[in-house]
Amino acid sequence: MQRITIAPSQINDNYISLTPEQHHYLTRVLRLQTDGQFQAIDGTGQLYLCEIAAANAQIIQLITPLVGELPPPITLICALPKGNNFDDIVRACTELGVMTILPAISDRTLLVPSPQKYQRWCKIAQEATEQSERLTSPTVAEPRALQRILSELPDRSYKYLCEARGEHPHLLTCLQSSQLIDLPIIIAIGPEGGWTPAEIQLALTHNFQLVSLGRQILRTITAPIVALSIVTAAIEQILVPKS
């Protein structure tokens, strides 16, 4: 069944006030008639079965989640890469269950993106949430300086800064030696050319642990997907004990 994302504020009693765009999508693109059913997620973990009712929609049922979210919230701090590659990072990391994406302007970031780009990322996160049948949309923050991002992170969390070509312990090893599901997990991935020494020093003062993603030389677009893959695999292992 087709699924759309709504804002919680669109719900009033058992009705959803559809935006003109949503109404057009449901009735013109999907060609749903009155009483035609679809699913709606509100981005906070609720999934509803709905029916078209004139210009709006009626909620028929709150459906039990089909796919669980991973228990510890995962935050990705990602230095903005060149070009349009951040789109792909947002899409793949949303599939992989990220809860918060913090695009960072780092010393080696070349271009600060336009507000249009930021809105595009939010839309991509929403689409990827629907496609991957997640119930919670990740939050994509507006790009900010790394320094400011680091200063606003929760103290009690597992924080890992990935550095290429370093002699650091592997992310998987670090994750597997932590309790892992008791605290939020924060992963920071650098730009083309990597983090500057000053940025690494700053991260250390914010209690980040320096980790490696292995001996491969990864593009900036591949590294976050690799890191998230390792994080989710390590969490799955804890949730589903070895048989």
Place this chain on the structure above:
Amino acid sequence: MQRITIAPSQINDNYISLTPEQHHYLTRVLRLQTDGQFQAIDGTGQLYLCEIAAANAQIIQLITPLVGELPPPITLICALPKGNNFDDIVRACTELGVMTILPAISDRTLLVPSPQKYQRWCKIAQEATEQSERLTSPTVAEPRALQRILSELPDRSYKYLCEARGEHPHLLTCLQSSQLIDLPIIIAIGPEGGWTPAEIQLALTHNFQLVSLGRQILRTITAPIVALSIVTAAIEQILVPKS
């Protein structure tokens, strides 16, 4: 220093017969003069320091590998996805150290790609080898039926078939309970809609183990990158013991 990929057959004594395309790239695009230096990899693990010498190039030195290849060769069997997404799979999996990519025509493969596509994948693998500073280009095979691919695999290898939404043990758990670096590793990833029951049965008769990549619902383009990320992380952990 700029790097190009040559075929081993281009080397004769200490000289490399450059193709017109390579010569153009070195002298026109990179603007190297006579005696200008560049690096060449031959796709089999050798890295050479070279100098332009008239229409050809002279090998100055065989350079010690900078970045090691992972010891067990990794083979990816990947059912062809819709659209042009296989390009991205080839690129990212090359970065991640795959040695052999076997595009598979499965029951749910919709379109058999043209020979041009196949040549394009080989070119992408070569480019990604250079960019990720690997010394060995992965082999990309021509698309073949899954049945034929499975029948030609080496017997002595670790074989994992990834299935979405199954109740299988996690790939990471399976890898960590194996010796891992003593035998080749073969990972099979299905198409949109997954493997058919007949294909799963066939894989079982070829001694594949059914594994999960976790509770997330991944696109066909994301799944191979996630699987390879987990494989390389597990290998790294064995190579670099916990401190």
